[in-house]
Amino acid sequence: MSTTQRFVLWIAILGSFVAFLDGTIVNVALPAISDELGGGLRTQQWVVDAYLITLGALILVAGSVSDAYGRVLVLRIGLIGFGVASLAIAAAPTAEFLIVARAVQGAAGAFLVPSSLALITSNFSGGAQGRAIGIWTAMTTSAMIVGPLIGGLLVDLASWRLAFLINVFPIGATLVLLARGGFRDTRQPDASIDWLGAALCTLGLGGMVYALIEQPHLGWSSPAIWVPLLLGAVLFALFILRQRRVRSPILPLDLFRVRNFSAGNIATTFIYGALALNGMVVVVYLQEGAGLSATLAGLASLPTTILLILFSSRVGTLSGRWGPRLFMTVGPITMGAGALLLLTVSTDFSYWWQVLPSMVVLGAGLALTVAPLTSAILGSIGPERSGIASAVNNAVARVAGLIAIALLATIVGGALDLDGFHRAAIVTAALMIAGGITSFLGIRNPETAADTPPA
Template sequence: MKTRVLVVAIIVSFVVFLDGAVTNVALPAIKRELGGGLAVQQWVVDGYLITLGSLILLAGSLSDHYGRLRIMRIGLFGFAITSLACALAPTGEFLVGARIVQGAAGALLVPSSLALIIATFPAAEQGKAIGRWTAWTTAAFLAGPALGGLLVDAVSWRLIFGINLLPIAVALWLMRKIDQASEDRVRQQIDFVGAALGVVGLAGPVYALIEQGRYGWTSPLILVPLIVGVASLTTFIWWESRAPNPMMPLSLFAQRNFAWGNLATFFIYAAFAFVGFAMTVFVQEAAGYTALLAGLVQVPSTVIMVVGSSFFGGLSSRYGPRLFMTVGPLVCAAGMLLTLSVTSDAVYWTQLLPGILVLGVGMAITVAPLTAAILGAVDPKRAGIGSAVNNAIARIAGLIAVACTGVIVGSTLDVTGYHRAAIACAAFLIVGGVIAFIGIRNPRKTDAPAAQPAAPATPPAAPAPSAPKTEPAA
């Protein structure tokens, strides 16, 4: 049963994360067929991330309330339908709309899958299980471009969405034999007001960041969404501190590792998302790589990630996560800086591969310990919402990073633009490593049992986020 649960959790999360990454390599082909320029390319990515990131908190509450398997099934059916809609999109606007709804379906899947692992595996086995989950789900971000490039060059960009139907069918079949009766549930009202404020609060600023190049910062079309979004985010925090059953219980942040781990997550995952977007578009549009070759660029990192995450997850269980969460991002930053030697030819073996290899090692060191540190601060009964908070922060970080593309690189991803992107990614990663060094504390061995139930089941009013893996990568 444990193996089946782990396989289902990996498949479900892999599909969600893969869809977020596989799209990058198809953006030039989508632009050629449907038009729209850089703005449409950003919206195809960020439309998905807006609802994924903002609704994942609500999904965590739904998971705890109604049961992880039930919410997971609803999410899988929704993801299948919206994937088909994306594959058949006749216009850029239709594709963006379908991606927005697809993100909402994806939000139901990630917290449920990780919470299922926490509920199924005993504390002594969770580190290794999370390491495997982390390796495969984070690998989705790296394997996505390779798979997408193959499909784009061999058939069409539309197949990158249609291919989702196969793993979804496999996951639904495997779930038939998983016992739902043993699930722990937390019955409480669902915070729909908080969910609405979160969506508006993210959508407004993201719209402003993406469209400011076209309309200018002083245009009402930019200022109004920006002001409304910021006001909504402020109101969201206020509401969550007073709501009887908040979808993001601020009490979670009272746990040191949960709070500091999620802060580190924001910067680390902003860098991960931004480098995937920037490098994949750059090598195609500036260096002339085919979609397949562009996708293969990061395969070495994928291999290192898959092989190394479980190993470093086990080490962090023995020695604590602080060292790994500090050193890993710094190694990643060094890898990004190595790619600054890239020219318009983008010679892979000498200009990109060395940095990519170092980046992969850094990610393997970082991700599993980060996830384990955050999850270790969450009460198992609140694993759904804890996982959701961490996932939300990771997705929102990527969302904001991609939305800032125009601000960081300008109107096009040429060599100069890529250099700016690489420096920005390195800066994000260094900040993430410093935050981990300052804030993360290794749990004492005698406190191992207490590390699990760190956040009270009934939230009072302090804060503590969760990481992309605890919450998750991914």
């Protein structure tokens, strides 16, 4: 890498690190949040999904803004907004205030990851791009170690509120690098942003998610369920129709005519829906069902994270050389097998024999999947549209997680007891395997993949 490329890579890593860090902290803190502010499983679902609703909808706008007005500007806006929202979350007096602050944080987070990945794809190519994405994956995923460790300790020894304040440090470091780097954005003078489309997307997703979360408590016959569900579906359908006609769509449907982009995003739906479901269920059950502390529950997935960090860069390089199809097929199916190992969890709980094997197998599959998946999707689209391509893929991943969490009460049968935990493991495995099959049938290796020299 050149000096500029290294600088770009570190900015991309730190910018995305914030969003990844917050995600791991939230899962660890959920039981403590519901204990203090009330609401049980419903509050836990809304704390996660309020963030994902605005993130999933506005990440598309952020991608368009990134391409139109510059990656650095968008990244700076996201960092500042994320920091302010984190302070509000730490000071939240009620569950309702916390949920609103999480929605604001999701809106700010929408500006982080797409701009970070777009910086990489516009400054790297070929095998070097695969390796850079692998390094980005490994380094940002280190948040999965730092988050549960620091967040769990703060939850156990002080307060869950303090856990959200650690976002300030990577935000500050990234803003300093952006200020000292002297980067200049390339802007399109005739750019326009489809804010109406963004509103339709946000309200549509919000209505449907509200119905899915509240349905187990009110029932499908309640107008408070079927009205927002129907209205949300109509608004989201209008959003899709609008994207076919508006001059500057935030969701360019023509991207999906590219085979690897469309197949990769279908696989993303299955894989990241499963990851969101598994991530929340395991951490919450280990605290509420198995009786572990927040720190130990957060560190339960440490083997998965370590394997991802150790091997993502190498797998990214191999994917750039051999093509992503094999990795995207074997990786999710391996993760599905790891999820099924959680069926060994019983009332006579043992982390070492019942959870650890699953975490190891999940980690191996995740390391095989993440970098090739990202490379396959972004590599199929030209660098001039890398911002919106990254945003669409991230939106798909977040909306998949949004729906999975919204369906949590239905999946586990209303309570996250041992039987519910087993049901969630089966659904996770089914989604992972579906992602692997989709990749095998839909992904095609680029013709030049075998000829690209390793970075």
